[in-house]
Amino acid sequence: MxxxxxxxxxxxxxxxxxxxxxxxxxxxxxxxxxxxxxxxxxxxxxxxxxxxxxxxxxxxxxxxxxxxxxxxxxxxxxxxxxxxxxxxxxxxxxxxxxxxxxxxxxxxxxxxxxxxxxxxxxxxxxxxxxxxxxxxxxxxxxxxxxxxxxxxxxxxxxxxxxxxxxxxxxxxxxxxxSFIGDFSIGSIKDVGLDERPGLLLVPSVPENVLSSALVFSRVPRDCPNWFWITTVHDERAISPTNLPKILDMAVKFMREAGEAGKKPIIVIDGLDYLVLENGFSSVLKFLSALRDYALVHGATVFIVGSDDFLSERERKLLRSIVGEGNA
Incomplete structure (x- = not known):
């Protein structure tokens, strides 16, 4: 040798x-x-x-x-x-x-x-x-x-x-x-949310919920649990095509929040943008996996947006895994 x-x-x-x-x-x-x-x-x-x-x-x-x-x-x-x-x-x-x-x-x-x-x-x-x-x-x-x-x-x-x-x-x-960990479980506050575990499609989310959730948004914000969905290179940016990383982070957040005795709340903003960048089929598979994890960990995931841009068939498929919420 x-x-x-x-x-x-x-x-x-x-x-x-x-x-x-x-x-x-x-x-x-x-x-x-x-x-x-x-x-x-x-x-x-x-x-x-x-x-x-x-x-x-x-x-x-x-x-x-x-x-x-x-x-x-x-x-x-x-x-x-x-x-x-x-x-x-x-x-x-x-x-x-x-x-x-x-x-x-x-x-x-x-x-x-x-x-x-x-x-x-x-x-x-x-x-x-x-x-x-x-x-x-x-x-x-x-x-x-x-x-x-x-x-x-x-x-x-x-x-x-x-x-x-x-x-x-x-x-x-x-x-x-891969996401190893860069959020703050200690900043999570009990907002008295009574929504059931799973995925909910909502038009908007109140500010008090945003401040206590893991948020993926098209709008940047300097918060420990806020990540910017964009193609721009930034320390807290995630590409809209990197659905696996969003899922990885969400599951880790659910697990750690649950271990800390807190209700995991996750907000994903811009359904139309994700579908545009990934295609409906990929987003549906992503949401299906996210729903399964949410049910296991007792987490509530808010999908912010509207499904009006989808075809009737696609709306039915989406509604089969995503309910409607009142956040």
Whole structure:
């Protein structure tokens, strides 16, 4: 093992630690799978055994596939049926068990093609945030597949360098779309709200409710629990297309407010803007997930706006998960 192998191995281990720590903070399963993927690829960097490399690459391919599937579900609000794709993640392990070492060429070819397939799935269904990750995964898959016919590509340098770029791109993507905590539970006051838990569509919200809620609004305000929905880069700004981050923050707020013995109240302003930026289907899935969490945590979520801009069919779908309130 030379210094370059050591450096690349440590870089992959650092990626594992960052992703696993973020998983510990947010509970996102995609982060767990990605962290295990980088750990699987880091281990072979400290060994010159080809069998260790093959097993590590297969484990990496397995966890990468699982991470991509969960990322699509968690961050892009895709249908839960995509979880069925998780069962396919065992295939790379089977490639090694059934083919290696007797059919080494076929093993690396299939592993490379599997990584390419993972990149296609992520790029097709994961949205814009994941395109750089999908692109780098595709490059790695091509290199691994080519290594089946070009032996010097099988070990270390080129695949490992690409993997390090992949690792830090995944860290960057998830840290950007994950919320760790930046609100004040202590500022929440009891406003005597008697609205039932769940989602309520209202034309406006009183000021006393706003001051005691976690608020996502198109209007900026300098308050500890107020976040600005905008495409402008700001410390307390959230992109209107980053519905996963809004959901992540809302769920964390519900949990912490409940633990503090306070009623969680959340206000989301600008239904029309969110639909314009994300499409009705994505917003409906987001609101459905938010409603389920609200019911579990006894939270009331006010969706401020009107549904007049929707078609009759879309209004019926929205009303099936969102009630009307009197805030």
């Amino acid at each position: 030379n210094y370059l192998d050591l450096f690349l191995g440590i870089a992959l281990l650092v990626s594992y630690v960052l992703l696993f720590y973020n998983y510990h903070l947010t509970g996102r399963k995609a982060l767990l799978y990605y962290s295990l993927a980088w750990l699987s690829l880091a281990v072979p960097m400290f060994s010159l055994d080809k069998a260790v490399y093959a097993v590590g690459l297969a484990s990496f391919s397995t966890f990468l596939w699982a991470g991509n599937v969960m990322a699509i579900e968690e961050l892009s609000m895709e249908d839960e049926t995509r979880r069925d794709l998780l069962y396919l993640s065992i295939l790379p392990i089977l490639f090694v068990i059934l083919l290696y070492p007797g059919h080494e060429t076929s093993t690396f070819l299939l592993l490379g093609l599997w990584i390419c397939a993972s990149s296609v799935v992520l790029g097709s269904f994961g949205g814009r945030d994941f395109l750089p990750m999908a692109f780098l995964q595709g490059i790695l898959g091509v290199v691994v597949a080519a290594s089946a016919f070009v032996p010097f590509l099988r070990f270390h340098l080129i695949p490992a360098v690409i993997a390090v770029f992949m690792a830090f791109e995944s860290v960057r993507t998830f840290l950007r779309t």
